[in-house]
Amino acid sequence: MLDAFFSIIQRDLLLAYRRRADLMNPVLFYVIVATLFPLGVSPDAEFLGRLAPGLVWVTTLLAALISMESIFRQDFEDGSIEQLLLNPHPFSLLILGKVVAHWLITGVPMLLIVPVMAMLLHMPVQAVPVLWITILLGTPILSLIGAIGAALTAGFRGGGVLLGLLVLPLYVPVLIFASSAVSAAADGLAVSGQLAMLGSGLILALVLAPLAISASLKISMS
Amino acid sequence: MWKFLYRLSSLKYYYEWSGKWVPWLLGSTAVLMLVGLYWGLVVAPSDYQQGESYRIIYVHVPSAWMSMFVYVVMAGAGFIAIVWRTKLSEIVVSECAVIGAMFTALALVTGMLWGKPTWGTYWQWDARLTSELILLFLYFGIIAVHSVIEEPRTAARVASILAIIGVINIPIIHYSVTWWSSLHQPNMQLVSKTPSVHPSMLYPLLVMATAFQLYFVSLLFIRMRNAILHRERLTSWVQDISTRN
Numbered sequence: 001m002l003d004a005f006f007s008i009i010q011r012d013l014l015l016a017y018r019r020r021a022d023l024m025n026p027v028l029f030y031v032i033v034a035t036l037f038p039l040g041v042s043p044d045a046e047f048l049g050r051l052a053p054g055l056v057w058v059t060t061l062l063a064a065l066i067s068m069e070s071i072f073r074q075d076f077e078d079g080s081i082e083q084l085l086l087n088p089h090p091f092s093l094l095i096l097g098k099v100v101a102h103w104l105i106t107g108v109p110m111l112l113i114v115p116v117m118a119m120l121l122h123m124p125v126q127a128v129p130v131l132w133i134t135i136l137l138g139t140p141i142l143s144l145i146g147a148i149g150a151a152l153t154a155g156f157r158g159g160g161v162l163l164g165l166l167v168l169p170l171y172v173p174v175l176i177f178a179s180s181a182v183s184a185a186a187d188g189l190a191v192s193g194q195l196a197m198l199g200s201g202l203i204l205a206l207v208l209a210p211l212a213i214s215a216s217l218k219i220s221m222s
Numbered sequence: 223m224w225k226f227l228y229r230l231s232s233l234k235y236y237y238e239w240s241g242k243w244v245p246w247l248l249g250s251t252a253v254l255m256l257v258g259l260y261w262g263l264v265v266a267p268s269d270y271q272q273g274e275s276y277r278i279i280y281v282h283v284p285s286a287w288m289s290m291f292v293y294v295v296m297a298g299a300g301f302i303a304i305v306w307r308t309k310l311s312e313i314v315v316s317e318c319a320v321i322g323a324m325f326t327a328l329a330l331v332t333g334m335l336w337g338k339p340t341w342g343t344y345w346q347w348d349a350r351l352t353s354e355l356i357l358l359f360l361y362f363g364i365i366a367v368h369s370v371i372e373e374p375r376t377a378a379r380v381a382s383i384l385a386i387i388g389v390i391n392i393p394i395i396h397y398s399v400t401w402w403s404s405l406h407q408p409n410m411q412l413v414s415k416t417p418s419v420h421p422s423m424l425y426p427l428l429v430m431a432t433a434f435q436l437y438f439v440s441l442l443f444i445r446m447r448n449a450i451l452h453r454e455r456l457t458s459w460v461q462d463i464s465t466r467n
Contacts, residue, residue, distance in 0.1 A: 152383060219383070
């Protein structure tokens with residue numbers, strides 16, 4: 001059973017590796033959006049530094065959202081999802097494998113680029129490690145929740161805009177706790193409470209989201 | 223009991239059964255609404271701090287309660303729609319989304335009108351206000367599902383899953399004023415030895431809350447009857463009704 005789980009991850013990573021150029025797209029989107037803020041808001045270092053926790057996290061939310069759209073699309077069109085469903089192994093476990101692979105493809109590059117973006121936006125140095133931890137804990141939740149939305153809208157025309165409408169309200173708790181942790185760290189306050197909330201959110205999402213994703217995929221396929 | 227529920231899940235039986243209830247529901251809604259409004263707006267004493275402006279709670283609090291209650295009903299119906307796949311509960315999900323969005327918008331608008339004279343601002347990004355606004359967005363998402371996905375049964379099942387996931391927002395709204403001691407008033411202590419609201423103000427509020435409940439049920443019944451007629455427009459029993467009238 002675990003073999004099946006890991007072979008799904010391996011397959012998706014291999015597919016992503018074959019299309020290496022696509023790997024850069026979420027990161028590029030991230031960098032471009034972050035560059036817009038100094039131009040659009042203000043280049044003032046102190047002002048940007050105070051806004052930085054929120055800016056970085058809103059950008060993360062948007063980058064996670066646009067990367068979600070593609071998670072099931074190709075497999076949906078070529079019928080791989082149906083093959084997974086016919087597989088004797090639990091469907092939700094295999095789907096969790098797909099989400100994990102998707103996070104490794106989109107979330108990990110984000111983890112690498114985020115400290116750089118934070119420094120460019122003049123975020124206080126002591127907040128950067130906390131920002132990194134919130135991204136580490138938060139982006140898997142975003143992937144899990146986003147995959148529910150992607151599964152619900154996979155089979156329908158106009159699913160892209162609908163995906164944002166469905167998923168963004170559900171992203172709000174992650175945004176609240178993550179950006180408040182980073183702001184607290186920037187002010188030198190304790191952050192363990194917010195990080196504990198993010199951690200428990202991640203565990204909850206890991207347990208429940210695969211069930212919701214597999215139920216949603218079954219609906220989209222019918 | 224089970225036999226009745228089983229029969230009720232047939233759209234035709236529900237249509238006939240609910241037809242008998244609608245006039246009674248509408249009548250009792252009107253009576254309670256008039257009594258509650260008169261009691262609350264005229265008879266109840268004015269507040270020693272807020273003067274007369276507090277009287278908007280007779281609309282605001284019941285609609286805020288209903289905004290959450292309707293969501294729970296919708297999620298419950300969604301669960302039934304996923305597990306037993308009854309058409310009736312699918313219709314409950316789609317109609318509750320519209321009614322719930324209406325109650326949520328009403329709670330937000332009355333809250334803003336009250337906030338201007340009392341807090342000095344229409345809007346504050348406070349925990350309860352924000353989570354109520356997110357509730358409105360969740361309702362909009364569910365309404366959008368029904369307009370984007372053309373096949374009504376698939377749309378209903380997608381909306382059901384979404385409704386069940388969104389339930390997580392309900393405890394957040396309810397406890398938001400306790401968790402983040404914010405600008406908004408704390409929840410009322412209704413069931414305790416020392417209620418936080420004086421009976422002369424509380425009783426009209428409870429009458430209004432009951433009137434809103436009945437209003438919701440009558441609205442739901444009427445909307446569901448229309449939805450059933452639309453959905454089953456090609457069946458012979460609906461065509462019988464349309465030729466009879």
